[in-house]
Amino acid sequence: MRNSIVINTGDQVEVLSNGRYKSAWHRVQAKPDGNRRSIASFYNPSMKATIAPAPQLVENGGVGVEAFGYPEFVFGDYMSVYAEQKFDPKEPRFQAVRAM
Helix, strand or coil: CCCCCCCCHHHHHHCCCCCCCCCCCCCCCCCCCCCCCCCCCCCCCCCEECCCHHHHHHCCCCCCCCHHHCCCCEHHHHHHHHHHHCCCCHHHHHHHHHHH
């Protein structure tokens, strides 16, 4: 897409939004006659940071965390799982950190 801005959200945003925003794999379709730029932001918080759905999205009629499948987890634990399952579907990663 020429002259476009594409925003990919990551797994943390998917969890924080309780699934309202889905994460996407970063893919590039480079053009031979142009430039492209990737700018990463809001990634790799502290390895001790807790990632969980926003309370406003799971209370007062929101979808429950367990029902929807987004666990609360420590980012360092997630990265340990991610390093082993990077190219696998993301749903098993969420299940693996739930078990930690």
